[in-house]
Amino acid sequence: MIPVHLITGFLGSGKTTLLQRALASPVFANTAVVVNEFGEVALDHLLLQRVDADTVVLQTGCVCCTLRSDLAAALRELFDKRERGRVPPFDHLVLETTGLADPAPILFTLTADPVLRHHFRLGSVVTTIDAVNGAQHLVQHLESIKQVAVADRMVLTKTDLVDRARVEGLRAEVARYNPTAPFFETPDASLALDRLFSAETFDPADCDSPSVRRARAPLSGTVGGGDGLDRHARDITAVSLTVDSPLDWTVFGMWLTMLLHAHGDDVLRVKGILQVRGVLTPVVIHGIHHLVHPPTSLPRWPTADHRSRLVLIVRSLPAHLIERSLRAFLRLAPPERDAA
Amino acid sequence: MCTLCGGVEQARHWTDRLEGTASSEAEEPAAWRQGRQLQIALANRILSQHGLAVRDWDAHTFVLSNRTGQSELVSRLAAVWSTAERLGRCRCDPLNPVLLSRLEGEEGVEEAAT
Numbered sequence A: 001m002i003p004v005h006l007i008t009g010f011l012g013s014g015k016t017t018l019l020q021r022a023l024a025s026p027v028f029a030n031t032a033v034v035v036n037e038f039g040e041v042a043l044d045h046l047l048l049q050r051v052d053a054d055t056v057v058l059q060t061g062c063v064c065c066t067l068r069s070d071l072a073a074a075l076r077e078l079f080d081k082r083e084r085g086r087v088p089p090f091d092h093l094v095l096e097t098t099g100l101a102d103p104a105p106i107l108f109t110l111t112a113d114p115v116l117r118h119h120f121r122l123g124s125v126v127t128t129i130d131a132v133n134g135a136q137h138l139v140q141h142l143e144s145i146k147q148v149a150v151a152d153r154m155v156l157t158k159t160d161l162v163d164r165a166r167v168e169g170l171r172a173e174v175a176r177y178n179p180t181a182p183f184f185e186t187p188d189a190s191l192a193l194d195r196l197f198s199a200e201t202f203d204p205a206d207c208d209s210p211s212v213r214r215a216r217a218p219l220s221g222t223v224g225g226g227d228g229l230d231r232h233a234r235d236i237t238a239v240s241l242t243v244d245s246p247l248d249w250t251v252f253g254m255w256l257t258m259l260l261h262a263h264g265d266d267v268l269r270v271k272g273i274l275q276v277r278g279v280l281t282p283v284v285i286h287g288i289h290h291l292v293h294p295p296t297s298l299p300r301w302p303t304a305d306h307r308s309r310l311v312l313i314v315r316s317l318p319a320h321l322i323e324r325s326l327r328a329f330l331r332l333a334p335p336e337r338d339a340a
Numbered sequence B: 001m002c003t004l005c006g007g008v009e010q011a012r013h014w015t016d017r018l019e020g021t022a023s024s025e026a027e028e029p030a031a032w033r034q035g036r037q038l039q040i041a042l043a044n045r046i047l048s049q050h051g052l053a054v055r056d057w058d059a060h061t062f063v064l065s066n067r068t069g070q071s072e073l074v075s076r077l078a079a080v081w082s083t084a085e086r087l088g089r090c091r092c093d094p095l096n097p098v099l100l101s102r103l104e105g106e107e108g109v110e111e112a113a114t
Helices: A015-024 A069-083 A104-112 A134-140 A142-149 A164-177 A204-208 A210-215 A228-234 A249-266 A319-330 B029-050 B077-088 B097-104
Strands: A002-009 A031-035 A048-050 A092-096 A120-130 A153-157 A183-185 A236-243 A267-274 A283-288 A308-315 B053-057 B061-065 B071-074
Touching: A002 A015, A015 A031, A015 A092, A015 A120, A015 A153, A031 A069, A069 A092, A069 A104, A104 A120, A120 A134, A120 A142, A134 A142, A134 A164, A142 A164, A142 A267, A153 A164, A164 A183, A164 A236, A236 A319, A249 A267, A249 A283, A249 A308, A249 A319, A249 B029, A249 B077, A308 A319, A319 B097, B029 B053, B029 B061, B029 B077, B029 B097, B061 B077, B071 B077
Parallel strands: A002 A092, A002 A120, A031 A048, A031 A092, A120 A153, A153 A183
Antiparallel strands: A236 A308, A267 A283, A267 A308, B053 B061, B061 B071
16 A cells, blocks of 8 residues: 655644755655646656646535535546556655645545555644744634644655744644644654654654643633634644543544544544554544544554553534543443453 | 445445554454444444344445344444434434433443454
8 A cells, every 4th residue: 555645734833845855865766746837936846746626525515525526537547547557556645735725635636536445545634834924823723723633744844034932833733733643843854754754654652641630620811812714723723532441442432433424524634543353453543524534553652651542633523522422432342351 | 345245345434444453354353353342333333222132244334234124234334323313313422411321330341362
């Protein structure tokens, strides 16, 4: 399966500059690139393809269940050329979205397309945030908040143009919308591009970070004004749940499918590392809105802590009810059989 | 497509795909059937308050029925909730405090015999 890494971020936040830098690195020697538009920053890359912004809205009318037919066609064409030997056999693909693009339909396209889902999988979602204007974007544009919420990695750009206090303030602000994604900064000559686009997008230690614990309280008083967006933004909360004993996969699946059925529009992101009954290795789960990636297993637990940890970034959903609901469902599981 | 019933084979849902566990009947029939029976028992716990019942049909499809006997076939668990809302004229919300109070007062589901 070829990982599709997503670079998203607001207009002018440095997506193409980051992409340009990544492509110059030997780490990205076998990488294909798909862009929405050819911007001002030139990309001189062998495997460059453009997509048009055609979308097909499915009958559900749901924001995330929008098929990006343009993207599906572009990826199919690229894969076809790869199979026929007309382009080098790339093993990574980087997709740069437009500044206002919502990443959820891209994930839907990768998981719903009958051809693509057998050849591509979502890699990491990298969101660029402009240190000069990022705070303002968060106040004025819900898309900017969503791009931060869905990120696996966040890159603060143009940090050399503002003072350190402002960078730290922006980091604190952004971490309140997404406390699990690690930060990177540019310009930084030592920027670890391999870590930035690593296929493994879940670091369980992030679930225990102080920012996650702080974020369990609803956000408040961070953005000015009093308009709808302000209220909308303040209602975004990161909920961190820890379960001590192994989960029953059937019960957990039933709970999460029901939660996403009822509230998927308000679940911006789900990520977790789970200890599942009968499975020796940790199971990693990722989701955006109603969509959940096929879960994957890590070869081993990254730390001595083997408890299940789940982080949900939600909008206007009470954290205490989410936790109560998960625990009420989990206690319905039949008693665990003794391990053979 | 199934040549007997005409049903279209569904792609696996994320709840079906878990490395190290039985994800299809062919891989580990007993564990797979047990998981399916547990799904049905849990769904009935949740949906019974709306007068709805779920049962198995051909080991690959769920049948959802309301009190008037109206039934619909559902291919996978994730689709049960929207069908239940239509048949039961209810809302399937795991954050509903009434549902949670009821579940918190109930015993766990018995393990299904295989």
